[in-house]
Amino acid sequence: MMRYSRRNFLKAAGAGITLTAIEGESLFAAVAPPLPTPITKERATFIINGKPLVAEYEARTTLWEVIAVKLGLTGTTRSCNRASCGACSVLIDGTPFYSCHTLAMEAAGKKIFTIEGLGDEKNLHPLQKVGYLYMAADCGFCTAGWSVTAKALLDKNLNPSADEVKSALAGHICRCAAYSAIVRTVVDTAAVLRGEAEII
Numbered sequence: 073m074m075r076y077s078r079r080n081f082l083k084a085a086g087a088g089i090t091l092t093a094i095e096g097e098s099l100f101a102a103v104a105p106p107l108p109t110p111i112t113k114e115r116a117t118f119i120i121n122g123k124p125l126v127a128e129y130e131a132r133t134t135l136w137e138v139i140a141v142k143l144g145l146t147g148t149t150r151s152c153n154r155a156s157c158g159a160c161s162v163l164i165d166g167t168p169f170y171s172c173h174t175l176a177m178e179a180a181g182k183k184i185f186t187i188e189g190l191g192d193e194k195n196l197h198p199l200q201k202v203g204y205l206y207m208a209a210d211c212g213f214c215t216a217g218w219s220v221t222a223k224a225l226l227d228k229n230l231n232p233s234a235d236e237v238k239s240a241l242a243g244h245i246c247r248c249a250a251y252s253a254i255v256r257t258v259v260d261t262a263a264v265l266r267g268e269a270e271i272i
């Protein structure tokens with residue numbers, strides 16, 4: 073009678089591997105896994121919102137992991153983690169980057185700007201005040217990302233048209249589809265910053 077057991081199964085599987093190795097000669101060597109490469113740690117200073125912060129990270133660590141996990145600046149949201157939605161955007165030397173797909177080592181020593189640098193509860197940036205009035209955030213997952221990209225735009229162009237705002241924010245997806253409120257927020261914030269409108 074045939075008896076099934078884990079021990080018998082493993083014995084049979086071992087015999088099969090041996091036979092394959094004998095018949096296929098070099099087959100066994102061909103499929104041997106490569107030796108793991110040692111994980112090396114790096115240590116660097118990240119200048120975030122003007123403050124030098126030191127973090128230790130591995131070569132494969134993303135900038136988002138350093139900012140949010142290692143340094144605790146959790147305002148930057150990671151959503152798709154696929155370089156598709158823009159939620160994780162931060163500025164590096166004034167240019168927006170998806171932090172989920174930027175290696176930490178690429179940003180080490182450079183000037184990084186995150187949503188925490190824009191404003192806080194007591195001192196909101198006009199973008200945040202106008203965005204609040206226009207309800208430019210619903211769930212809020214996309215907000216930190218487009219806000220820093222909008223800041224980068226306004227730093228270069230204080231009088232953007234709606235089309236220029238759409239073009240600058242093209243890499244940002246809002247799952248709640250607050251697009252019209254977001255565009256209006258950026259255009260009208262520019263007017264506030266130019267001194268041609270005020271928030272009441």
Ligand code: FES
Pocket residue numbers: 149150151152153154155156157158159160161170171172173
């Ligand atoms: S979380 Fe980085 S692009 Fe979506």
Ligand code: FES
Pocket residue numbers: 208209210211212213214215245246247248249250
């Ligand atoms: S407010 Fe929900 S994703 Fe934009």
